[in-house]
Each structure stands twice: as structure tokens, then as C-alpha cells.
Amino acid sequence: MVKGLERYAEINAGNLPAKFQIAKRIPADKTDSLYDAHRDLKKEFLKCWKKVDASILEEKPADYSFLHLKVDLLNEMLKECVFCQRKCRVNRYERRGYCKTGAESYYSSEFLHFGEEPELVPSHTIFFNRCTFSCVFCQNWDIVCRDDTPVNPKELAYLIDIRRRQGSRNVNFVGGNPDQHAHTILEVLIHVNSSLPVVWNSNMYHSVELAGVIEDVIDLWLGDFKYGNDDCAAKYSNAGNYFETVTGNFLRAKKHGELLIRHLVMPGHVECCTERIVKWVSKNLGRDTRFNLMFQYWPAYRANEFPEISRRLNRGEIKQAIKVTSVHLDNLV
Numbered sequence: 001m002v003k004g005l006e007r008y009a010e011i012n013a014g015n016l017p018a019k020f021q022i023a024k025r026i027p028a029d030k031t032d033s034l035y036d037a038h039r040d041l042k043k044e045f046l047k048c049w050k051k052v053d054a055s056i057l058e059e060k061p062a063d064y065s066f067l068h069l070k071v072d073l074l075n076e077m078l079k080e081c082v083f084c085q086r087k088c089r090v091n092r093y094e095r096r097g098y099c100k101t102g103a104e105s106y107y108s109s110e111f112l113h114f115g116e117e118p119e120l121v122p123s124h125t126i127f128f129n130r131c132t133f134s135c136v137f138c139q140n141w142d143i144v145c146r147d148d149t150p151v152n153p154k155e156l157a158y159l160i161d162i163r164r165r166q167g168s169r170n171v172n173f174v175g176g177n178p179d180q181h182a183h184t185i186l187e188v189l190i191h192v193n194s195s196l197p198v199v200w201n202s203n204m205y206h207s208v209e210l211a212g213v214i215e216d217v218i219d220l221w222l223g224d225f226k227y228g229n230d231d232c233a234a235k236y237s238n239a240g241n242y243f244e245t246v247t248g249n250f251l252r253a254k255k256h257g258e259l260l261i262r263h264l265v266m267p268g269h270v271e272c273c274t275e276r277i278v279k280w281v282s283k284n285l286g287r288d289t290r291f292n293l294m295f296q297y298w299p300a301y302r303a304n305e306f307p308e309i310s311r312r313l314n315r316g317e318i319k320q321a322i323k324v325t326s327v328h329l330d331n332l333v
Contacts, residue, residue: 002119002290002331003288003290003331004258004259004260004288004289004290004331005119005220005258005260005290006258007219007257007258008119008170008197008219008220008258009119011195011196011197011219012169012170012196012197014054014195015053015054016052016053016054017052017053017054017056017057017195018195018196018197018198018219019049019198019216019217019218019219019257020067020186020189020192020198020217021056021057021061021195022045022048022049022052022056023045023065023066023067023070023216023217024061024062024065024066024067024189024190025056025059025060025061025062025065026041026044026045026048026062026065026066027062027063027064027065027066028041028062028064028065028066028068028069029064030064030072034069034072034073034076035073037069038069038070038073038213041066041069042066042212042216044066045066045216046216049216054195057195065190066216067186067189067190067217068190070186070213070214070216070217071183071186071187071190073213074182074183074186074213075103075183077183077209077210077213078091078092078093078103078183079091079092079093081097082207082209082210083132083179083180083182083206083207083209083210084098084099084132084179084180084205084206084207084210085132085205085206085207085239085240085241085245086098086099086132086240087207098132099130099131099132099177099180100130101129101130101180101181103183104150104151104184105128105129105150105151105181105183105184105185106128106129106130106147106148106149106150106151107126107127107128107129107148107149107151107156108127108128108129108142108143108148108149108176109125109126109127109148110124110125110126110127110156110159110163111124111125112124112125112163112166112167112168113125113172116172117260117290117292117333118333119169119260120169120170120172120199120222120260121169122166122167122168122169123168123169123170123172123199124160124163124164124168124170124171124172125172125174125201126156126171126172126173126174127140127143127174127175127176128143128173128174128175128176128177128178128181129143129144129146129147129148129175129176130144130147130175130176130177130180131144131175131176131177131180131203132177132179132180132203132205132206133177133203133205133237133238133239134237134238135226135236135237135301136236136237136301136302136303136305136306136309137236137266137297137299137300137301137302137303137306137309138300138301139298139300139301140175140176141300141301143175143176144175144176151181151184151188153184153187153188153190153191154191156188157188157189157190157191157192157193158191160188160192160194160196161192161193161194164194164196165194168196169196169197170196170197170198170199170219170220171192171196171197171198171199172199172201172222173185173198173199173200173201174201174222175201177202177203177205178200178201178202179202179203179205179206179210182210182213182214186213186214186217189217197219197220198217198218198219198220199218199219199220199221199222200214200218200220200221200222200223201222202221202222202223202224203223203224203226203246204221204223204224204225204245204246204249204250204253205239205242205245205246205249206249208248208252211249211252211253215252215253215256215257216256218253218256218257219257219258220257220258220259220260221250221253221257221258221259221260222260222262223246223249223250223253223259223260223261223262224261224262224263224264225246225250225261225262225263225277225281226242226263226264226273227239227242227243227269227273227277228243228269228272228273228274228275228276228277228280229242229243229272229273229276230242230243232269232272232273235306236266236306236309247280247284250281250284250285251284251285254285259285259289259290260290260291260292260333261281261285261289261290261291261292262292262294263277263278263291263292263293263294264294264296264297265293265294265295265297265313265317265318265321266297266309266313267297267308267309267311267312267313267314267317268308268309268317269309270317270320270321270324274293274321274324274325275324278291278324278325278328278329279328281328281329282328282329287328287329287330287331288329288330288331289329289331290331290333291325291329291331291332291333292332292333293321293322293325293332293333295313295318295321297312297313298312299311299312
């Protein structure tokens with residue numbers, strides 16, 4: 001069992017329930033006071049989250065549950081969207097914000113992924129379209145820049161159950177980015193029968209408002225930690241106040257689930273990004289935090305417009321990144 005992912009393993013073993021299955025069994029009342037009702041039920045959820053075992057799955061889900069209420073709350077939030085830290089506050093029923101996502105969600109593909117971290121494989125990855133970042137080196141730009149298949153929540157839930165029977169160890173919501181699709185994803189989970197870990201594969205640039213809603217259904221945060229400072233984040237992803245936002249979200253995520261952090265090493269950014277990131281993780285999340293140091297950077301999309309990152313990593317940068325990471329962290333993928 002991998003240190004730091006014990007609950008994830010217990011869910012897969014059938015000894016503990018997935019968080020969204022707990023939320024489905026907490027009855028709620030339909031109300032116009034969604035925020036107040038959510039606040040009160042969240043207290044109830046947090047009391048039982050770490051106490052219940054798999055026997056709760058023998059109980060029938062509530063006709064209208066804490067999870068249903070979350071979907072209604074997120075749909076209400078779409079009228080003045082603050083899902084990500086940009087907080088466009090646009091009415092997504094009428095127009096699209098920075099992420100170019102309306103009220104309807106689209107995805108590009110779903111399949112059993114065998115190329116993820118060992119403890120995740122096989123992972124049922126669902127690639128949602130669009131993103132809250134504008135990375136100039138985006139390796140999934142084709143997913144980010146278009147809409148593919150409209151999400152039918154019941155049909156996608158059916159596929160999640162099928163993939164579970166085929167051997168998936170989790171459902172992995174990715175993209176693009178999943179944050180702007182939170183309302184749709186939680187609606188999908190209402191219809192999922194299997195109790196499997198929910199993996200949120202995110203750039204961790206979500207707002208505290210969104211975190212307060214989605215953290216009760218996420219078992220494992222698979223978070224990207226891209227930059228060690230705000231200047232690099234602004235230049236390459238057009239993301240302001242980056243470091244404070246993502247570090248705050250990582251700290252909060254650790255309190256409400258388990259973590260697996262990814263960091264893509266970029267050419268010329270070992271000292272300003274990689275080193276600062278691993279030092280922060282070690283100091284604030286612990287040396288035993290599961291950490292994936294990734295070297296598959298290549299100058300995709302518009303990276304050729306930025307000469308300093310318009311190349312692959314050299315051998316010296318790879319060795320330097322490994323050295324500085326191994327000094328500060330123990331639990332590397």
C-alpha cells in the first residue's frame with residue numbers, strides 16, 4: 001500500500017465507500033436557501049466521512065441527497081460563475097467566460113488509461129474539453145480549443161460502471177481541466193452505482209467557493225503544480241496570483257482527501273520553478289507526499305514563440321531536477 005494513499009486503496013479493496021456514495025446517502029430538503037442548507041449538511045458529512053465503512057453502501061441512496069443539493073448549488077453558481085480563481089462572474093447560461101465553457105459540458109474521449117501513475121492504472125480517464133489556463137506549451141490544445149461530445153450524465157455514468165467492471169481502479173476526471181465542468185461531473189456521479197475512487201486531475205486553480213462544494217466527493221486530488229512563482233505562471237499560462245492560489249488549494253485538499261502531485265519540468269525552469277515547488281511541498285505537505293516528477297515536456301502549441309522554452313530538456317536539467325527533488329522529497333513516483 002502506497003504511503004499517503006491508504007484510503008484510496010481501502011476504497012478499491014471494498015473496505016471503505018467512495019465519498020460521493022456517502023453524500024448520496026445523506027438526505028437533503030429541496031430549498032431556496034441552497035448555501036445555508038449546504039453549509040449545514042456539510043457539517044453532517046464531515047462528521048461521518050472518516051467514521052463510516054462499506055456497510056453504508058447497503059443503504060438506499062436518498063431520493064434527494066447532499067449530492068443532489070450540490071448539483072443544484074453549482075447550477076445556481078453558473079449564473080455568476082466563480083468556479084476558478086479568475087472569477088469571471090459571467091452568466092454561463094447566456095455566454096462563455098475565459099474558459100470558453102457554457103452551461104453544457106463536452107468531453108473528447110473516455111477510456112481505460114494504462115499510462116498513469118502505477119497506483120492509478122488502469123484508470124478510467126474522461127477528457128473534458130476546455131481549460132481555465134492558456135498554456136502556450138499546451139500538449140492537449142486540441143482538447144482545450146474545441147467542443148466534442150456533449151455530456152449525457154446518465155450515459156456517462158453507465159460507462160463509468162462498465163469500466164469499473166472492466167477493471168478500472170478509479171474514475172479520473174481530466175481535460176483540459178475538470179473544474180469548469182464540476183456541475184456536470186457531480187450530476188454524473190448521482191447516477192453512478194459503483195463505489196470507486198474519484199480522482200480530480202486538475203491545475204488546482206479553482207476558487208475556494210468551488211472547493212467548498214467539490215471536496216466532499218473527491219477521494220484523490222491529482223494536482224498539477226506547474227510553477228514556483230507568479231511571473232512564470234503569468235507569462236506562460238496567463239494565470240494571475242498563481243502561487244498563493246494553488247498552494248492554498250493543495251493545503252485544503254490535504255485536509256479533505258489524499259494527494260498525488262505532478263510537476264512537469266520545463267527547460268530553464270529548474271531553479272525558479274522545480275526547486276521552489278519541491279521545497280514548498282516538503283515544508284508544507286511533508287517529505288512523504290506522493291510526487292511525480294515529469295520529464296515529457298516538448299515545445300507544443302505556441303511554445304516556438306518563446307525561444308527559452310522552445311526546446312526539450314537537456315540531460316543536465318533532468319539530473320538537476322532529480323537531485324533537488326530527491327533531497328527534499330522521499331515518496332517519488
